[in-house]
Amino acid sequence: MDNHDAAIQFIDVNYSVEDTSILKNLTGIFPKAKITTIVGPSGAGKSTLFRLCNCLRSPNSGEIYINGKRISDYDPITLRKMIGLALQNAPMISGTVWNNLELPLKLQGKQLIEEEAKRLLLLVGLEEKFLFHKVGDLSGGQRQKVSIARTLVNRPKVLLLDEITSSLDRVSQHEIEELIVKINKEFSTTVIWITHNLQQAINVSDYTWVLMNGELVEAGDASILTSPTNERVQQFVKGESF
Amino acid sequence: MNYITLLLALIFVILPLILSKTLHLDLEKDTIIATVRSIIQLLLVGYLLHYVFDSDHFFYILLMLILMISAATQNARKKGGSVTGITWKLVVTFVFIEILTQGILIGLHITPAKAQYIIPISGMVIGNSMVLAILFLNRFTSEIEAHHEETELILSLGGTPKQAVHIPLITAIKSSTIPTIESQKTIGLVQLPGMMSGQIIAGADPIQAVQFQLLILFLLLSTAVITSALLGYLSYPSLFNKKMQLIKTNFSS
Structure with missing residues (x-):
C-alpha cells in the first residue's frame, strides 16, 4: 500500500518503559478512510500503540507521521482533537452522562447543545433518557457506548477504538460494529480498532495488523486471519476461538 | 518561672x-x-x-526569617512528596506568604515593625504554611495517582494540563485547608489557643490576648488557603512534559 494513503505511518518505532521494551522496530501504516483492526495476544503493546498515536506517549526512537506530517510537529491539543481515543475501560468523569458528553467541547470553552447530545446517544444505541443518568449507575456496556459518543463529539478524523465491545452482549456488539462501519463510510473517518474478537476483525476490517510481543508480525487484508500463511499468525489464530 | x-x-x-x-x-x-x-x-x-x-536590627530579623524559611523548606521537602523542583517552589511559597502577611500587618499599621512582633508572627505563619504544604503535597500526590485515568482522559480529548489536573488540584487544596477552617469553628469552645493562653498566663489582659489571637487566626486562615493554592499552581506543571504528556515519575510518593 502506498504511503500517501496512510492516515498514520510508523517508521522503525521503539517504545520502552525503564528496561522493558513494549514496541520493537515497528514499521507500518494505517490506511486513510479505512477500518484497520489490530489483533494479537494480551501484552502485545496494542494499547501503548494508541497512546503513541494520540501523543499521550512519545516513542524512544523512530518516527510517527499523521497525514504525512511528523507527529512532533503537531500541537498536542490539535492532534488529540483530530485523533479520538475510546479506551478499553471507558474512564468517566464523575457526574452524569451529560457531564461526560459535554466535556470535549467544555475543554475548548464551547457548549454542547442538548439535542446534539441526544443525537449522539441514539447513534450509539442509547435512549435519550440516559442523558441525565449518573455514570456510576451505568452498566459496562452502557459506559462503553457513552465513551464512544463522547469521542465522537470532537468529530475526529481518526478513531482509535480500544476493545470497545469487550463488555457488550452480542446484540450490542453487532450494533456497534454497524455504527463504526457507518461512521467510516459516511464521514470517511479512519478507524483503528483493537479487538480480541477475530470474527469481528474479519467482519469489519479493510486492513489488519497482527501485533505480537511488541512486533508487527503481519499486516494485510482479512485473509491473513482467514488463511494465515505466517507461522506465528497461524499459531495465534489457532489458539483463539472465533 | x-x-x-x-x-x-x-x-x-x-x-x-x-x-x-x-x-x-x-x-x-x-x-x-x-x-x-x-x-x-x-x-x-x-x-x-x-x-x-x-x-532590633533589620539584618538580624532578616537572618531569622531566612533561617525559618530554610528550616520549613527542608522539612516540607523531605515529607511532602517528590515533585520535581519542589525546593524552589516551597521557597517561593514561603517567601510570598511572609511578604504578603508582613506587608499587610506593617503596611496597615496593624502591628509595629519591630522584631518582637515580626519574628513570632512570622514563625507562626511560616510554621502553619509548612504544615499546609506537607498536607497539600501528600494529598495532591495521592489524588493524582488515584485519578490518573481521568487525567489522561481529559488530555486525550484535547484538554490542557491545567484542565486535566483541575479536579485533583481543587480536591487537594480543599482537603488540606479544611482542618484549619474547622478548627477555627470550635476555637475557644474546646481549647484556648496556645498563644492566647501564654499571654494570659504571662499576665496580659484577656481581651487584648483575644484580639491578638484573632489576628493570628485570620492570618493562619489566609496562609492556609494561599499556601495550598500557590503551591498547587506552582507544582502541577511538573507533572507534564512539553508535549503535554503526564509524567508519572515526576510525581510519585
Whole structure:
C-alpha cells in the first residue's frame, strides 16, 4: 500500500518503559478512510500503540507521521482533537452522562447543545433518557457506548477504538460494529480498532495488523486471519476461538 | 518561672516514660530525643531572640526569617512528596506568604515593625504554611495517582494540563485547608489557643490576648488557603512534559 494513503505511518518505532521494551522496530501504516483492526495476544503493546498515536506517549526512537506530517510537529491539543481515543475501560468523569458528553467541547470553552447530545446517544444505541443518568449507575456496556459518543463529539478524523465491545452482549456488539462501519463510510473517518474478537476483525476490517510481543508480525487484508500463511499468525489464530 | 520549676516540669516527661515502659509502647527513645531536642532548640531560640530583640536590627530579623524559611523548606521537602523542583517552589511559597502577611500587618499599621512582633508572627505563619504544604503535597500526590485515568482522559480529548489536573488540584487544596477552617469553628469552645493562653498566663489582659489571637487566626486562615493554592499552581506543571504528556515519575510518593 502506498504511503500517501496512510492516515498514520510508523517508521522503525521503539517504545520502552525503564528496561522493558513494549514496541520493537515497528514499521507500518494505517490506511486513510479505512477500518484497520489490530489483533494479537494480551501484552502485545496494542494499547501503548494508541497512546503513541494520540501523543499521550512519545516513542524512544523512530518516527510517527499523521497525514504525512511528523507527529512532533503537531500541537498536542490539535492532534488529540483530530485523533479520538475510546479506551478499553471507558474512564468517566464523575457526574452524569451529560457531564461526560459535554466535556470535549467544555475543554475548548464551547457548549454542547442538548439535542446534539441526544443525537449522539441514539447513534450509539442509547435512549435519550440516559442523558441525565449518573455514570456510576451505568452498566459496562452502557459506559462503553457513552465513551464512544463522547469521542465522537470532537468529530475526529481518526478513531482509535480500544476493545470497545469487550463488555457488550452480542446484540450490542453487532450494533456497534454497524455504527463504526457507518461512521467510516459516511464521514470517511479512519478507524483503528483493537479487538480480541477475530470474527469481528474479519467482519469489519479493510486492513489488519497482527501485533505480537511488541512486533508487527503481519499486516494485510482479512485473509491473513482467514488463511494465515505466517507461522506465528497461524499459531495465534489457532489458539483463539472465533 | 525559673530553672528549678522548669526542672519540676520534667515530671510531665517522666510520666509518659513510665507508661511507655510499663505498657511496652517502645516510645522511650523517641520521647527522650524529643524532650532533649525541644529543650536545646527552644533555649537556643530564646537566647537568640533575646539578642535580636535587644538589637532590633533589620539584618538580624532578616537572618531569622531566612533561617525559618530554610528550616520549613527542608522539612516540607523531605515529607511532602517528590515533585520535581519542589525546593524552589516551597521557597517561593514561603517567601510570598511572609511578604504578603508582613506587608499587610506593617503596611496597615496593624502591628509595629519591630522584631518582637515580626519574628513570632512570622514563625507562626511560616510554621502553619509548612504544615499546609506537607498536607497539600501528600494529598495532591495521592489524588493524582488515584485519578490518573481521568487525567489522561481529559488530555486525550484535547484538554490542557491545567484542565486535566483541575479536579485533583481543587480536591487537594480543599482537603488540606479544611482542618484549619474547622478548627477555627470550635476555637475557644474546646481549647484556648496556645498563644492566647501564654499571654494570659504571662499576665496580659484577656481581651487584648483575644484580639491578638484573632489576628493570628485570620492570618493562619489566609496562609492556609494561599499556601495550598500557590503551591498547587506552582507544582502541577511538573507533572507534564512539553508535549503535554503526564509524567508519572515526576510525581510519585
